[in-house]
Amino acid sequence: MKIKLGSLFSQLTIFMWVALSLLPFSSALAQAPAQRMVVDVTEGHRRPMPIAIADFAGPNGANIAQVVREDLERSGLFTVQNPQSFAGRIPDVNVTPRFTDWRAISTEALVIGRGSQTEERLRVEFRLWDIYGQSQLLGLEFSSSDVNWRRIAHKVADAIYGRLTGKTGMFDSRVIFVSETGPRTNRIKRLAVMDQDGANPSFLTDGDEQILNPRFSTSGQQVVYTSLGQRGLKLWVLDIPTGRREAVTGLGNMVFAPRFSRDGQSLIFSSDRDGNTDIMTKNLRTGQVRRLTDNPAIDTSPDFSPDSSRVVFTSDRSGNPQIYKMNAQGTGVARISFGSGRYSTPVWSPDGTMVAFTKQAGGQFHIGVMNSDGSNERILASSYLVEGPSFAPNGRVIVFQREEGPGASPSIWTVDVSGANLRKVSIGVSGSDPAWSPMLE
């Protein structure tokens, strides 16, 4: 599979949504205190909810329905019914379905949708039905440019996921990563971006420099990354809407592991001087550089907490790499990882309750999570090499890099925070250093 060199110039796209009117039959029923239909997302062993997603009527309808099916199926929370089992029996989007017919295929939820197109504007309406409660749970319409049909499908999937789980979705989002080509001893590493499901991968740099560890800003409008050239490491900020990239200057030739502060105004990163790596911040507006750690050990991989009050980072000040926490000013350093093994690349979950990390123990690498005080460590995935977790915007899934065995190409995988649902993201190219975007708007 070839991936195209992406234009950085984004097309300003307006998504509109409209709530559909309730159909008469269901609005009457909705008065009744129907039992709440909710998928329990907290228990990994819970039976996935059977859901039928009919091919949508209209242009691209089958493709849109398929993207919705794949999103929901990949979440591990739904069993998507084979559309062949109800082909030819799909009602119009504005007709209440005959619930008895759908009970016959043992589905609990049903999605009926329709697309229509006026010039380049695609309008997609859909309704989500509770088959046993005999009620409409959701009726929405999205519209956008027709080139965004996949994004509309992801928005439909997010709406269904949100209604049935009570949690925010994650499907209309992207992953920035590093595409790797060429032999291990001469690797070309280019900045790339894709939809969270692996679709629409495109390159953002040309391969002259090796790109490492890109991260989105909280707004999703900027990406910070490190480039490695012969004479050193440099930080760059890429502005997504304009496509402009700017070097972060004045930091020397050994600066790496950058992340944005939550307000997007500053970067936190590590910088090496004379063989000693410490953590620093730079305010992008004022240019002010601050040192947060001053320790002969290696201090790297910093990440701001969602409330910006604290920083987690990796340090080998105890003799081998472990995870530490400190205040955003660099005071109050405390170690939080105490298991056996080497811990690195900590990242805070979006709600600030957990820290995900990479761990080396027993000759393998592991991705794990712990509470932000270090308690309740759980390993989610293990392999010859797994590295660099990044949370989905809803905090329920982690994306990371994995090499399945010695000498294997790196690929991008996801796993639920519960430890269930380990999956490879199908991109068609080798990828490393994935980082999830916030939800798109």
Add this chain to the structure above:
Amino acid sequence: MTYSKLNYVGLSAFILLAACASKPPTTNTANTGAGSRSTEAAALPPASATNQGAGQGGNQGANSGLYGNNYGAGQNAANPYAGQVLATLGDRVFFATDAYNLSEEARATLSRQAAWLNGNPNSRLLVAGNCDERGTREYNLALGARRANSVKDFLVSLGVNANRIETVSYGKERPIDDRPNESGWAINRNSHSMPIN
């Protein structure tokens, strides 16, 4: 019949459309040259040798394997002969797992590099620290920096002016041995000295 309130919410989004013509990446030729640890250097004339001669002999195989890597621009641009002289003297020293202290063998190699530097006072060196793949990317960048700095400190202790030595870390990004086993990792844990302008 109940009509829900119509909510119009304008949402702007960024779309990275893969609109441009596709462009193939620059073709980088794999360099599979073998060893870096040519130890026949001892037999060569000492560092006083200027750049003529030394590199023209039989050592090109070893050199091309390691110096031809097409990472970035300007590699070895300073002086290919100087690079070959350094290679003959031993331009890489090797480290134990997660360590950055210098072995006896590394000190011997670096003593030859120091002698060459002291005999070629206009030369400058780029010292790059490298790591095996058994660590995370960011930690290894820091570890590689420690390795490069160990080498620099030792060269300075032998009389080389610190201003003539620039250090960098390539972390685990530029391995020279692709074997995913202890033998390959041992070779990839190194510090590489290259002449620069």
